[in-house]
Every structure is written in C-alpha cells, then in structure tokens.
Amino acid sequence: MASPRSQRPQSVAEWTVGELRALIADGEYPPGTRLSEEEVGKQIGVSRNTLREAFRLLAHERLLVQMHNKGVFVRTLDEADVEDLFRVRRMVELAAVRDLPADPARLARVAAAVAEADVAEAQGDWRALGSANLHFHQAIAGLSGSPRVDELMERVTAELRLAFHAMEDPLAFHKAYVERNRQILALLRDAKPEAVEAAVGEYLATAEKEILDAYRTATPPAGGQG
C-alpha cells in the first residue's frame, strides 16, 4: 500500500515516522491539514497505537501540533518561527565554517549537494531543488562533525520546508541560491574561512528576508493553531 520511499524500517513505528515526514515534506499533507488518526492509519496501513507513537514524535519535532481532543495538524509556521529558525541556522552554520576542519574530504557532501541541485534545476523540479539546497546547508553544518548538530540541522531544515509552501514561485526562489552555493563551495575549497563566513551570513540574511517578505505579502490565513 504505502509508497516505496522507505528505507529498511527497523520497526513499524519508525517507518511510520519516516513516511509521515516524507508526506509532509512533499506537501502531500500541507501545513494546516488535520490528520485524522483513523484515516491516516488506514491510509498508510498501521494501527492507531503505532500511529500515535509517530504523531507524538513528529509533534516533538515541531512538524505537527497536537491540540487536546481536537487532533493533530501539520504545523503552520509564523514569522517568529522563521526568524528563530534562521537564528539557529546562523548559529550553527557560521560556527561550522568558522572552525573549518583541515580535512578537505569533508567537502564531499557539500559538493554532492551542489551536483544534486544542478540536476534538479535542469529538470525544473522545485521540490527537489529545494531539497538539494537544504542538503547543501546540512552539509555545511555537517562540517562541524557533530552528530547532534547534524540532527539539529535536520530538524531545522524539515521545519523550514514547511515555509516553502508559502512561497509564490518556489522554483524561482530556489534557483537564485544555486549559484550562491556554488560560490560558497569554491571558497571552502580555497580554505578562506572569513570569506566563507561572510558569504554564508549573507546568504542567510537574503533567504530570511525573502521568506519573511513572502509571509507578509501572503494573506495571513488567520487560522491560529498555536
């Protein structure tokens, strides 16, 4: 029944978490959607118990919000959320590039993300392009070599993806950053920490502004859920 997007689920509950995460990221369940336990359970083929375990986890990751006796909803980010997410990104990404590791092999993941973006751009797939860009920045954060930072960044990007759905022209939005990321990679290869830090900082400022502008332009859907 469920799509074969999964890996090798060690447990049904874990698999369910991944499945839901993917469904949310892909916009199958857009922000604001109410996820009925019975319905979703039937749809992806797990019991209510297992599903509730997954819901609780994803709520903890801020991808869902649980409203007592009313159900769980896909999270809708507000401006404060976006600002906070970028605050965290600044902290994480700038710290990562500030103390650059001597090991250039670590740049492989960064380079891979750039290549991924090229493919996605060629295909005009904005969702894949957005993912590629996020992967790029996960790789940047990954330069710190910290498992916990990696996990944090994964959560941050997952949340940020929720904001993408608010963009008017996602393809154009994401396209603008491909070149920028390529330049950052070049600076990383040249081992110029200050230049990298400046470039990443500038990137983050621009992206934040652009997303916030989109938020302020769009009619606030009013449906308060927090």
Added chain:
Amino acid sequence: MASPRSQRPQSVAEWTVGELRALIADGEYPPGTRLSEEEVGKQIGVSRNTLREAFRLLAHERLLVQMHNKGVFVRTLDEADVEDLFRVRRMVELAAVRDLPADPARLARVAAAVAEADVAEAQGDWRALGSANLHFHQAIAGLSGSPRVDELMERVTAELRLAFHAMEDPLAFHKAYVERNRQILALLRDAKPEAVEAAVGEYLATAEKEILDAYRTATPPAGGQG
C-alpha cells in the same frame, strides 16, 4: 500513586514523559538500567500504550535507547558523547554571549541560577547543585532569546546529567564551578563580551576535561549498549 513532582499534565502521556525524565535525572533509574514496560507501567500507573509513547519520545531525546526486542535502557554516555555535548555547548553558549543583548533584564535568569547554586551548596545537596549549575548555563544559552536554542540546551543538559553519575565525588566536582559562574555573571553585568566569551570558553574546557578524566579513570563498565 506517582510522586507529586509533576506540573499540570495536559495529557497522561506528557505527564509520563516528565515523570520519567525526572526519575532519570534524579538517578532513580541510573544509566544502564533496563526499564521493563510492564514493571514501569505498573509503578507509575499508566498503560503500556501510553508508556510506549513516552519511551519513544525519550529515546528520541537520547535519554533512553531502544533495543529491538530487548527493551529500553537508560542511556550510558561514552566519551564521544561527552565530547559532542561539549562541542554543542561551545557552539551554543559562546554564540549566546558573543551577541549579547543590550537588555540587562535578561540576566535575571542567570542571576537566579547563581542564587540557586548558593542555596544548594549551603545544603550540601550535590544533585541540586548540579542542577543549579546546569540552570546557569541554560540561562546563558537563553540569552540568545531563541526558543529552539532553549529547547536544544535543555536536551543537552539532560543528557549531560547522565554523565554526572559517573563522577566519583559529585559535590566537589560541582562546587568548583559556583565561583566561576559568579564571575561570569559579573562580567556579563559589566557588558564585556570578549571577557565573557573567554571565561565561558575556559569554563567549558575545564569541565569537559574533568568529566572525561573521570570517564577514563573509572573502569569502563563494558556493557555496550549501542
């Protein structure tokens, strides 16, 4: 039945999470302990379903580890964990004091933590003293004014607490940092960012070294748990 350490549980599952967190932090369930679903469920008075929701959450927070078909165990930190935790602390705490907010009112929480430590030290309660010290550093991180950083730091300190149980003389260990924290508070009040950053950095280096030394001295309990 369960102790009145809880707050205002919006749901039993949530309350259970808090309860377990407290039991682990207090050393009631020391690292390595196996938590039987049936046993714990009976003990704190929740059904197995609810308990499993809580377990899954705490495993996600790295306070527990779930081993397939073998049960959940209280996490045991290894050296790499401690190093990573301090890596994150450096990133978070140094970033927080680097961009100091002009608002001195934010220092209230920091000051409160110092006072808390004084009380705990006077009473010779090492657990309370350890908590106070952690609260101090949560307050430091809180200077960033980011909800997500706050949450991250809460998780980091919860994990770090697991390491405290490995210390030989916890009271002496924690005592050493009270004065240090008081000095940091003074520097914060004087609004001397560089000095604060240096002091916090030095603090972290010392604490990390001390904990790691304790780990290397203690006989490695060998019980690998994933």
Added chain:
DNA sequence: ATGTGGGGATCGTCCTACAATCCAGCGTCG
C-alpha cells in the same frame, strides 16, 4: 567444553472498549 533444542518471558503490533471532549445541527426563546 561445546553445540543444540526447548520453554518462558518480554517486546512489537494490532484490536476492541469506553469515558471525555468537541462540533454541528436544531429547536427554543427573546
């Protein structure tokens, strides 16, 4: 000493049950 095969215990998952709560629709009353 080593290998093998139960047997018991626990986990993982699903299912059912039921009180608590919310929501929509409807009727009553001002």
Added chain:
DNA sequence: CGACGCTGGATTGTAGGACGATCCCCACAT
C-alpha cells in the same frame, strides 16, 4: 430574525487484552 442552549454523533485519549516474533536461559546431548 438572531442568540442561546441542548442533544447526538464523531473523534480523541487511555486502558487493556491478544498473539506472533524474538530473545535469553538452561537443561541436555554429543
């Protein structure tokens, strides 16, 4: 005609039972 309040249906929150799968311990045989 609009506001209020009630009832009924639907959904959540939690408990509890069922059952296969898996692991661990131990007796037993080689």
